[in-house]
């Protein structure tokens with residue numbers, strides 16, 4: 001009798017996912033494959049195998065990944081720890097050195113086989129039952145908001161970023177597959193799909209770029225379609241026209257990473273736009289898509305960043321009026337051009353700049369939510385916490401409302417009142 005048929009308790013797997021939305025989608029996909037073949041998902045202390053899906057975007061991310069592996073090694077069942085993701089692609093040796101029970105598998109497509117082998121299943125017949133065509137998803141928000149990964153890789157080579165080395169050059173899911181997947185999700189009752197990629201604007205299948213794809217996906221029957229992060233130069237007039245045309249489906253929200261508001265720092269970062277060009281794209285987006293919410297990422301304390309550069313970032317964020325600002329403190333990532341720069345910003349200054357930008361984030365969020373007070377907003381209910389429901393508006397605003405009569409996955413139009421907004 002194979003281990004696969006000897007009892008599900010042998011097939012207990014846990015996932016620890018770090019980093020970006022793409023990693024979460026990929027973990028879901030690996031977990032779905034394992035679930036479909038008889039494994040079950042458990043907490044780390046019950047697991048025979050723990051998969052750690054790592055990120056390596058900064059030195060801090062590396063440290064978190066190593067900590068997650070060490071933590072997994074200490075789990076009660078002395079599990080095998082399968083490490084995958086970007087750090088596994090960049091620094092397998094260092095990960096292997098963390099313990100004898102560590103297996104490094106950079107290729108996410110091969111993780112299921114590594115897990116099967118670790119569970120003692122025969123390599124030629126790794127699982128007792130074949131994977132179903134559509135295995136159940138395990139990620140938070142299943143059947144409510146589902147990310148669909150349509151693109152991987154990047155060739156921008158921003159000087160602080162290791163992603164192009166870890167994930168390789170851009171490649172895209174065929175348009176027919178994207179449409180089939182979204183249509184199937186819509187038919188299953190999923191309300192919102194988020195098109196996700198490492199560099200979404202690089203989507204390309206034959207003649208079809210991102211704008212064409214968005215137009216096609218908007219007609220699959222999905223109720224809400226959202227785009228994940230998109231680089232400023234990819235916020236093209238063509239894309240905006242498609243968003244406007246399908247405004248009944250495409251959410252009025254864009255996440256456009258700014259990173260810095262100073263041209264000198266943007267150039268040193270290898271970003272492909274100036275501050276003025278960034279603002280021009282956002283203004284074009286707001287004219288094309290009424291009520292558009294714009295969120296962004298900024299990095300505080302990039303090497304060589306002066307007080308004036310920081311002030312320029314602050315001023316630009318205030319001027320644009322982002323609805324949410326994700327603030328990252330720069331930390332050098334070995335192997336990148338920026339890590340070799342010696343003009344480091346001292347940690348106290350970096351921390352202070354990050355603190356100032358986070359305070360601005362709080363203010364901008366409140367202003368954005370305040371402007372919608374008294375307005376009718378469409379909320380996708382994502383979960384019910386006792387007597388309260390938590391959900392997200394089309395503009396990506398977190399909302400809490402009384403749960404009475406609501407179920408996760410439904411959309412409801414409510415008048416936004418005091419106390420309804422805030423982190424969910």
Ligand code: SF4
Pocket residue numbers: 154155156157158161162163164198199231
């Ligand atoms: Fe990294 Fe720049 Fe590519 Fe983003 S666009 S993944 S920051 S290289």
